[in-house]
Amino acid sequence: MYFGPVPGGxxxxxxxxxxxxRGKASGRSPLNLLRSNSRFRAAFSAVGVxxxxxxxxxxxxxxxxxxxxxxxxxxxxxxxxxxxGSIYTFSLLVLAICAAIxxxxxxxxxxxxxxxxxxxxxxxxxxxxxxxxxxIELAWTVIPILIVVVLFxxxxxxxxxxxxxxxxxxxxxxxxxxxxxWWEFRYPGLGIVTANELHIPVSDPxxxxxxxxxxxSADTDHSFWIPQLAGKTDLIPNRVNHMWMDPDQTGIFLGxxxxxxxxxxxxxxxxxxxxxxxxxxxxMRSQQQPxxxxxxxxxxxxxxxxxxxxxxxxxxxxxxxGRFGPDLTHLMSRxxxxxGAAENSVENLRLWVSTxxxxxxxxxxxxxxxxxxxxxxLVSYLETLR
Numbered sequence: 087m088y089f090g091p092v093p094g095g096x097x098x099x100x101x102x103x104x105x106x107x108r109g110k111a112s113g114r115s116p117l118n119l120l121r122s123n124s125r126f127r128a129a130f131s132a133v134g135v136x137x138x139x140x141x142x143x144x145x146x147x148x149x150x151x152x153x154x155x156x157x158x159x160x161x162x163x164x165x166x167x168x169x170x171g172s173i174y175t176f177s178l179l180v181l182a183i184c185a186a187i188x189x190x191x192x193x194x195x196x197x198x199x200x201x202x203x204x205x206x207x208x209x210x211x212x213x214x215x216x217x218x219x220x221x222i223e224l225a226w227t228v229i230p231i232l233i234v235v236v237l238f239x240x241x242x243x244x245x246x247x248x249x250x251x252x253x254x255x256x257x258x259x260x261x262x263x264x265x266x267x268w269w270e271f272r273y274p275g276l277g278i279v280t281a282n283e284l285h286i287p288v289s290d291p292x293x294x295x296x297x298x299x300x301x302x303s304a305d306t307d308h309s310f311w312i313p314q315l316a317g318k319t320d321l322i323p324n325r326v327n328h329m330w331m332d333p334d335q336t337g338i339f340l341g342x343x344x345x346x347x348x349x350x351x352x353x354x355x356x357x358x359x360x361x362x363x364x365x366x367x368x369x370m371r372s373q374q375q376p377x378x379x380x381x382x383x384x385x386x387x388x389x390x391x392x393x394x395x396x397x398x399x400x401x402x403x404x405x406x407x408g409r410f411g412p413d414l415t416h417l418m419s420r421x422x423x424x425x426g427a428a429e430n431s432v433e434n435l436r437l438w439v440s441t442x443x444x445x446x447x448x449x450x451x452x453x454x455x456x457x458x459x460x461x462x463x464l465v466s467y468l469e470t471l472r
Contacts, residue, residue, distance in 0.1 A: 264308030349448030355426030386467025
């Protein structure tokens, strides 16, 4: 790159195309040149419109409901229950109204920019000023009021239809309890307690079998949200909330806590496994069984029962009856540990027991100060809890 003197001196520079004073001699500043360049304005407007259209067109694909997927990003535009379908339909109404407002404002703005743009023949005088217009003021007062009323009535209708849905006699009842930072699920009528992975049966439209959840919090505010199955419902200490879902097909649906509840809020994940009636019955029977008694891992069980593990966790058939942590009776039947933060594998389980912060920093799971021999024995025992 050349940094020497400009050939011809400063005068040559000022006569070049880079001269900042170029155009001022004729009384036309660079800004005026830009304003008077109709081709540039047309190209700029075309690019702006193209950009808006490019942003809006993909939304059509997002708004098409489809079959249950295993995408890590669940969407409200892919509903698979009655409640989620109502929310989806209402969201399309809101999007349509917002899109109409955007188009009206954009068209008026574009009209004003083109109609009243600066021209070369303008004499520079200020245009005629309009001080007040009854028609315009009525329009921008009445129209927003009507829009708000329509949205309010539509919202109230959707909320009422979801909240007042009757509970059939064969509905499955589940109590969901939010903890920092994991989920506890209790099936009062079945005698099942599990964590982080909710199992429910699919609901046949001909013979609906919805799941009704009672939502509680053990510590602070949480929010239960499965976008494809239902809307958000808060879990508040000393208050009982309710929600329901009737999934129309089997699959795994992902969700998480939607209310900031502490350091590991982002990793307070959950899964809903929607199963056929036969698969759900098989899962139910397996979960109702006590923990497996395997004499080959008695050393690990003894370590579990004689350390602080029993203060927080419960395992049916043992002396462990804690309530501060997840029930471990069928730990290895779950896909994940630490509320979805890691895959439920032997390696991750060993790391979770020895150093919880390596998987979930700030979690309330204490690091068990165990030697390698005791740690291996304890993990071997936990592996049998299927």
